Amino acid sequence: MLVGHYLQVLHLHVGCVVLSGSLFSARALLRISNNPLANHRGLRMLSYVIDTTLLGAAILLTLILHQYPFVNGWLTTKVLLLVLYIVLGTIALKRARSGAARVLAMLAALTVFGYIIGVAVQHHPAGWLRLLQTSSLQP
Template identity: 45%
Template sequence: MSYYALKHIHMTFAVLSGALFLVRGLWMLAESKRLQQRWVRIAPHVIDTLLLGSAIGLAVWSSQYPGQSPWLTAKLVALVAYIGLGTVALKRGRTRQVRALAFVGALACFAYILAVAVTKNPLIAA
């Protein structure tokens, strides 16, 4: 498999992960029973595992690692924030307002991750 094929696989899983998170967040806000469907609970884990695997593959292939490449470090830190906020938004938030704020914060983290991936610059406004 070529680097570019792996990169496109990674990008595809990133889009799928973000789109599914957006849909799940909207269902959470609407208090939809769809969140309880089996595929909705399983698919994010499968997609995110493949996304992480492709990310590790890209890092190894390109010899760029968090801690050495500032933009990858920024993506990793933002990913941890995204996961934390996403967990609050979809599972752990005690009130709808807390879940909604966490959802917006997670979406902002996801947008930042995408912007850093495109620009390779952790200071995307610069």
């Protein structure tokens, strides 16, 4: 029954990925420019709603595909990198004391975010790096 909604759930997941990445980037840039809007209650609530929906859709996708974190390597990688992304995101938005630390944390968080997308698209822990491996095998 759930399988019939695969495409809708996938689109919901990917839509939330776009919104989540965009909102994080916007908040991190506001934080870097010392704008208090970065941690405004409304934006924090919006992040929370988007990220909860993203994860809810992720869980549904694992059930539809019968592939799970700590069973399938690419999904384990995603979960571990998601934790790293959250830690870096918290540093960028809250904990970092200097502007330089905020910029570094934001860039690191966005790099991890982009890598997670590679892991999702490739269904492989190596993510985008897999493209290098594959192309080097071709004549």
